[in-house]
Amino acid sequence: MNTSYKKSTLLWLITTLIVFLVAIAFGLTMRMEQAEMVKIGPLNFYVLMTSHGLLMAGVWFVAGMAGIEYILSTYFPVPRWGGMIAYVCTITGVVILLISTFLTKFHAGWYFLYPLPFYAKVMESGPLLFLVALTILGVGWLIWSLVLIFTILRNFTVAQALAWHHISGRPGPTVAPFILISFVSLIGVTACILAAVVLLVLYYLEFLKSGSMSNDPLLMKNLTFFFGHTLVNEMLYLGLAVLYELFPRMAGKPAYKTSWYVGLSWNATLLIVLFAYFHHLYMDFAQPVAFQFVGQIMSWFAPLPAACVTIFSVLTTVYRSNMKWSLASLLYFFGVMFWAIGGVGAILDAVIANNFVLHNTQWVPAHFHTYNLLGNVFFSLAFTSWFADEIGNKKIAPGLVKLIFSLLVTGGVGFVLAFYLGGAFSVPRRVDTYNDVVNKGVSLAQMAVVFASLYLVGMVIYTFDFTKRCARQLFS
Amino acid sequence: MTIQKEVFLVFILMFLIIVSVFFLVFLSSRRSGALQNVNSKRAIFFFIAFGTVSLVLGISLPKSPYFLYAKEAPAQRIFVVARQFSFTLSKSPINSADDLGKSAGSEFKLPKDEIIEFNVSSLDVNHGFSLYKDGVLLAQVQAMPGYVNRLRWKFSESGNYDILCLEYCGIAHGGMSAKITVE
Structure with missing residues (x-):
């Protein structure tokens, strides 16, 4: 393989790990404020909340994309300029984003629910800088997605890339699950970025009218969650595509094949995932009830194809495999476990009758932190660990594997458990301090601070070790 | 037991099942x-x-809560308007900031065991209208500008209820609340 692929992937991964540490520190500070251990005030709390959410969503999206690009380049030549434009746009976008939040104190939250950006500002330039940052990120990521899609389409037709011949049993080229899942996920990514483009254009038009409300709040909310929910969902699938490629190798098993049910599952996922976002609007009773029902039905059927097939495949791969475990394979295996657990938390919340008493409580960050912090992040760290073993001069020390894995799992589980308990005790999310009605939130935040600190220590050690083993390759 | 705690127990049960299955499979990987x-x-x-x-x-x-008391006529309609960072409740419609003077302030009395229809809207950004009793969330609906969300509810217990904003709405979101007394 061309070393430029390795270098650019390495650059993405080092950038991702550093930004992740910064974003964890933001989140930890927020929990410390809620735990009454520090006093930063509501404005700084919401500035951190906005920055934390966007950095986390962005950083693990690009980590997933970097993994896809690297593995895809082992199949076909991938044009370099897509990833390079995305990298420049990501760095530029993140810098402008942090200027908008920390310097102009823009604090509308990562999904900037309309029309809050026109209210949650301290300086007039705040919302504009924020929108410019998102536009730059969106343009870079859209170009990257399209480059990867067209790389696949230079080698397969759309029908082949969707593995329709594997489903129907007709003859055709072999399409690896990695190609199928990447293609399905990249289509979803493109769809949600296009929704973000529409959303941003509507914001710009309103901004030009000096913020006099001219858009429909329900339409804007639908666009916001179509973009936000789908992006977060698809970035999980980007990680899974790489898992399908690497995990059987780690277990010493033959590569996974695209059987008819794998093909059917991911084609179903392509459609189902686009409609699950309706569950974010259950408490908007003005939304047609049919959409709400579609939201619950799709949210409950969504795990069937992708999750059931993946979970079953991973379990049967490991069962009596006599495999030698590495940090990468541990992270993949238990990442799938936590993804499943987070999925249970998610579908319980996706029951409309449950959502009536769980929506916007800490149950929400509980489940999404489970499948992100312990699922998606584990998938990307598994790829990162595998990649380090591929290009690094030395393997990671066995003692360090146990230490890092124990810290991440203990810290992560304790951290999300505090959120689940918060949901069970009706503690609201996204508040800087807890009033007397929901004061159980304080002690739960203290618990979260302890466990988040363990997770942070684990990530610091991981990042230090990864950088020490691989950074030299950047300049070789 | 509250719905939230029932959901939590179901979650813990599923958590234990999933962890057990994965752990057993993990242990089996030592063999061929x-x-x-x-x-x-x-x-x-x-x-x-x-x-x-x-x-x-x-x-x-x-x-689903959309069908709560849907076939019965509500005894009262209460109009709720949220804005940064307070709730206003009134027995007559509130269409603009000019109507806020008709309201009864942020404390309100309602009867027990009667169906109340809350007509919830917002004058600025999205807010959340939620009913808490003794720290337990009982019901909620979003308060969205330009739309009215109708929530029907019957208070089965007398006493004080807290209304909290559950949708992030800006810097003082955490302090946005009101009270209802049911008697």
Whole structure:
């Protein structure tokens, strides 16, 4: 393989790990404020909340994309300029984003629910800088997605890339699950970025009218969650595509094949995932009830194809495999476990009758932190660990594997458990301090601070070790 | 037991089942020997999951809050308007900031065991209108500008209820609240 692929992937991964540490520190500070251990005030709390959410969503999206690009380049030549434009746009976008939040104190939250950006500002330039940052990120990521899609389409037709011949049993080229899942996920990514483009254009038009409300709040909310929910969902699938490629190798098993049910599952996922976002609007009773029902039905059927097939495949791969475990394979295996657990938390919340008493409580960050912090992040760290073993001069020390894995799992589980308990005790999310009605939130935040600190220590050690083993390759 | 705690217990049960399965499979990886009849086991796994999903949907969808007391006439309509960072409740419609003078302030008295229809809207950004009793969230609906969300509710207990904003709405979101007394 061309070393430029390795270098650019390495650059993405080092950038991702550093930004992740910064974003964890933001989140930890927020929990410390809620735990009454520090006093930063509501404005700084919401500035951190906005920055934390966007950095986390962005950083693990690009980590997933970097993994896809690297593995895809082992199949076909991938044009370099897509990833390079995305990298420049990501760095530029993140810098402008942090200027908008920390310097102009823009604090509308990562999904900037309309029309809050026109209210949650301290300086007039705040919302504009924020929108410019998102536009730059969106343009870079859209170009990257399209480059990867067209790389696949230079080698397969759309029908082949969707593995329709594997489903129907007709003859055709072999399409690896990695190609199928990447293609399905990249289509979803493109769809949600296009929704973000529409959303941003509507914001710009309103901004030009000096913020006099001219858009429909329900339409804007639908666009916001179509973009936000789908992006977060698809970035999980980007990680899974790489898992399908690497995990059987780690277990010493033959590569996974695209059987008819794998093909059917991911084609179903392509459609189902686009409609699950309706569950974010259950408490908007003005939304047609049919959409709400579609939201619950799709949210409950969504795990069937992708999750059931993946979970079953991973379990049967490991069962009596006599495999030698590495940090990468541990992270993949238990990442799938936590993804499943987070999925249970998610579908319980996706029951409309449950959502009536769980929506916007800490149950929400509980489940999404489970499948992100312990699922998606584990998938990307598994790829990162595998990649380090591929290009690094030395393997990671066995003692360090146990230490890092124990810290991440203990810290992560304790951290999300505090959120689940918060949901069970009706503690609201996204508040800087807890009033007397929901004061159980304080002690739960203290618990979260302890466990988040363990997770942070684990990530610091991981990042230090990864950088020490691989950074030299950047300049070789 | 509250719905939230029931959901939490179901979650913990599922957590334990999933962790047990993964851990047993992890322990089995020390040995050799592939799983037999993988296809039939996968089919059983899938159909159990499909059946569970269909059952849950069939039972839970009709319990959605949109149908609460839908076939009965409400005894009272209460108009709720949220704005940064307070709630205003009134027995007459509030269409603009000019109507806020008709309201009864942020404390309100309502009867027990009668169906109340809350007509909830916002004058600025999205807010959340939620009813808490003794720290337990009982019901909620979003307050969205330009739309009216109608929530029907019957208070079965007398006493003080807290209204909290549950949708992030800006810097003082955490302090946005009101009270209802039911008697």
